[in-house]
Amino acid sequence: MDINRKKKIVILIIVISLIVAFKVFNLGQYLTLSYLKESLDKFNDLYEKHQALVIAGYFIIYVLTTSLSLPGASPLGIVGGALFGFWVATLVVSFASTIGATLACFVSRFLLRDWVQSKFSDKIAKVNEGIEKEGAFYLFTLRLIPIFPFWMINLVMGLTKMPLSRFYWVSQIGMLPGTMVYVNAGKELAKIESIKGIFSPRLIISFALLGIFPIAVKKLVAFYRKRKEKTTVGDK
Numbered sequence: 001m002d003i004n005r006k007k008k009i010v011i012l013i014i015v016i017s018l019i020v021a022f023k024v025f026n027l028g029q030y031l032t033l034s035y036l037k038e039s040l041d042k043f044n045d046l047y048e049k050h051q052a053l054v055i056a057g058y059f060i061i062y063v064l065t066t067s068l069s070l071p072g073a074s075p076l077g078i079v080g081g082a083l084f085g086f087w088v089a090t091l092v093v094s095f096a097s098t099i100g101a102t103l104a105c106f107v108s109r110f111l112l113r114d115w116v117q118s119k120f121s122d123k124i125a126k127v128n129e130g131i132e133k134e135g136a137f138y139l140f141t142l143r144l145i146p147i148f149p150f151w152m153i154n155l156v157m158g159l160t161k162m163p164l165s166r167f168y169w170v171s172q173i174g175m176l177p178g179t180m181v182y183v184n185a186g187k188e189l190a191k192i193e194s195i196k197g198i199f200s201p202r203l204i205i206s207f208a209l210l211g212i213f214p215i216a217v218k219k220l221v222a223f224y225r226k227r228k229e230k231t232t233v234g235d236k
Contacts, residue, residue, distance in 0.1 A: 031072025066100025081186025108158025143174025
């Protein structure tokens with residue numbers, strides 16, 4: 001057995017073991033918005049005493065959640081805003097989510113790309129051609145407009161020939177606006193003291209942005225593409 005195959009087996013065992021542990025020990029219950037919101041006071045007390053440790057722990061959990069394509073990234077982002085505040089949470093979530101996404105892309109590439117390329121070479125060739133021509137903008141668009149789940153984008157992009165460095169920086173920039181919207185919603189969520197707080201204008205606006213943002217970006221991207229097509233036709 002060659003070294004490369006041994007590495008694939010080891011990585012596959014690690015990934016499967018972590019996912020099985022997540023399911024067996026029902027760790028998903030700790031990544032729900034309701035649990036995280038209920039535990040916010042405890043997290044705040046811990047954060048006041050051990051800021052660096054809490055941020056490091058949160059960062060690692062977020063990276064693992066994203067890299068293993070587990071549910072819970074969105075609630076973690078919202079609660080991060082409630083716990084750390086807007087700017088610190090934006091910085092931590094932005095890097096944690098991008099590193100996690102890149103690791104997921106790498107694992108998908110390392111374990112599956114050769115097999116997919118050999119089995120579906122004729123079909124994947126067109127995808128690779130599109131990635132070569134407009135890969136960065138295409139990924140950037142997918143990151144801005146959540147048509148597909150982020151975990152799916154990570155895994156599918158791993159099957160292409162897009163360099164991981166490009167995947168990283170495009171994801172870092174493309175996911176930043178959405179990260180800021182989620183973090184801001186979490187920051188406002190932390191201010192609720194009673195039922196009346198749910199209807200505060202700032203909180204309503206924050207959650208409205210969660211719904212409006214993808215639609216607005218979709219319109220802007222469509223406008224950009226239409227303008228680009230007109231320019232191309234004009235040049236001809």
